[in-house]
Amino acid sequence: MLTAETLKAIQIEISSNCNAGCLECARWVNEESKQQLNPKLNFGHKGNFPIELFRNIFQADKLKSLRGLFFDGNYGDSLIHPDALLFMEHMNKEFFTDRNFIIEVNSNGGYKDTTFWYEMGKLFAEMYKLSDNDRESSVVFGLDGIDNETHGIYRRNVVYDKVIENAQAFIKGGGRAEWKYLEFNHNSHQVEQARETAKKLGFEKFFVKSTRWKEAAHRTIEGNKSDQIRASATKKAKAVVIDRIPDSKKDIVEKVRKEMDAYNDYYNEVPVSCYWNFRKRVQIEYDGLVWQCCHLSGVYGSSAGFSKKEYQYYVDKFGTSWNNLHENSLDAILKHEYFNALEDSLSNKMTDKINPRIKRCVEKCAQSEISQHQFFRLNNQHKEKLNDGNNPDAN
Numbered sequence: 371m372l373t374a375e376t377l378k379a380i381q382i383e384i385s386s387n388c389n390a391g392c393l394e395c396a397r398w399v400n401e402e403s404k405q406q407l408n409p410k411l412n413f414g415h416k417g418n419f420p421i422e423l424f425r426n427i428f429q430a431d432k433l434k435s436l437r438g439l440f441f442d443g444n445y446g447d448s449l450i451h452p453d454a455l456l457f458m459e460h461m462n463k464e465f466f467t468d469r470n471f472i473i474e475v476n477s478n479g480g481y482k483d484t485t486f487w488y489e490m491g492k493l494f495a496e497m498y499k500l501s502d503n504d505r506e507s508s509v510v511f512g513l514d515g516i517d518n519e520t521h522g523i524y525r526r527n528v529v530y531d532k533v534i535e536n537a538q539a540f541i542k543g544g545g546r547a548e549w550k551y552l553e554f555n556h557n558s559h560q561v562e563q564a565r566e567t568a569k570k571l572g573f574e575k576f577f578v579k580s581t582r583w584k585e586a587a588h589r590t591i592e593g594n595k596s597d598q599i600r601a602s603a604t605k606k607a608k609a610v611v612i613d614r615i616p617d618s619k620k621d622i623v624e625k626v627r628k629e630m631d632a633y634n635d636y637y638n639e640v641p642v643s644c645y646w647n648f649r650k651r652v653q654i655e656y657d658g659l660v661w662q663c664c665h666l667s668g669v670y671g672s673s674a675g676f677s678k679k680e681y682q683y684y685v686d687k688f689g690t691s692w693n694n695l696h697e698n699s700l701d702a703i704l705k706h707e708y709f710n711a712l713e714d715s716l717s718n719k720m721t722d723k724i725n726p727r728i729k730r731c732v733e734k735c736a737q738s739e740i741s742q743h744q745f746f747r748l749n750n751q752h753k754e755k756l757n758d759g760n761n762p763d764a765n
């Protein structure tokens with residue numbers, strides 16, 4: 371069982387607010403042919419994690435084994451929080467002076483001005499100084515193209531030129547920037563140019579995010595959900611239909627199908643391993659709820675109104691506030707019976723009466739050949755960065 375003392379990494383989303391309208395983000399719903407804010411979430415002031423609560427939780431003497439903090443999640447873009455610089459200052463003072471530590475932020479980068487990003491860069495430069503010039507901490511900018519039009523097709527309301535300007539200010543301040551590319555058919559042809567641009571502009575890493583394709587392959591095979599993203603028009607954007615997996619990567623569907631065909635009843639029989647628990651890592655959402663991982667919170671949490679049928683057993687058994695940091699300490703939450711039930715569920719069937727297996731756990735953590743490769747790769751990394759880049763969010 372995890373405790374506050376043994377926890378190694380935390381992923382947190384300090385805001386549900388965001389400037390962007392990414393097509394698959396849980397902060398949006400497509401209703402009455404309109405892309406609208408998800409009515410089950412809180413936004414604005416209510417969508418911001420209080421800095422006082424953060425300072426109270428993130429204390430070096432309470433989180434003795436903590437080595438990494440990752441700003442990412444399901445509903446918002448953390449650095450849009452009005453106190454974003456204060457959160458980072460606190461971490462520098464409390465953790466970087468105390469131990470080797472890593473911070474990673476995933477962001478669309480298209481908001482606030484260059485002064486903010488320059489100041490953020492300076493805080494990252496301070497982190498490197500405090501960690502013997504180890505430049506592991508970074509901001510990962512999501513950039514899905516090399517011009518405003520291409521970038522804005524999936525990542526609505528985000529202007530490529532502005533992100534580049536902000537990223538350059540961050541780099542100038544001394545921060546390490548990475549470029550993450552979500553590849554679709556409409557931007558496949560720009561991948562290599564983007565790689566070159568990243569190098570030229572001083573990004574220290576460029577990568578195409580591929581982990582989302584396996585889940586898309588599951589959807590395609592199940593056939594009950596489209597393998598396409600359909601988005602309604604907004605005042606500024608046209609309605610679009612986009613393939614989840616680009617044509618050049620469609621062979622993943624056959625690989626996943628083969629894996630599933632090896633079982634009579636894939637969802638109940640395939641072994642599942644909880645790699646977040648293995649890595650002693652949890653997710654904290656903007657609303658103060660603590661989850662084992664971001665895969666569960668985004669699908670069964672507040673954006674779904676806690677009402678998905680396949681998760682109902684856990685809501686009926688434990689309620690929806692036992693994991694709320696506004697009401698309970700992090701340590702008390704981690705010691706809650708829920709986590710034993712979750713662990714037990716991994717070896718059960720989805721139809722079991724007690725602690726049934728959760729569908730999302732199979733989708734994300736089935737130990738099939740493809741995922742196993744990922745699982746072991748993650749755990750064998752020479753310089754363990756603690757993070758996995760396998761978040762459902764499209765930041």
Ligand code: SF4
Nearest residue numbers: 644646662663731735
């Ligand atoms: S989806 Fe389930 S098995 Fe996978 S990390 Fe999350 S809780 Fe663990």
Ligand code: SF4
Nearest residue numbers: 388390392395446765
């Ligand atoms: S995926 Fe991230 S950047 Fe896009 S709308 Fe959602 S929170 Fe904002």
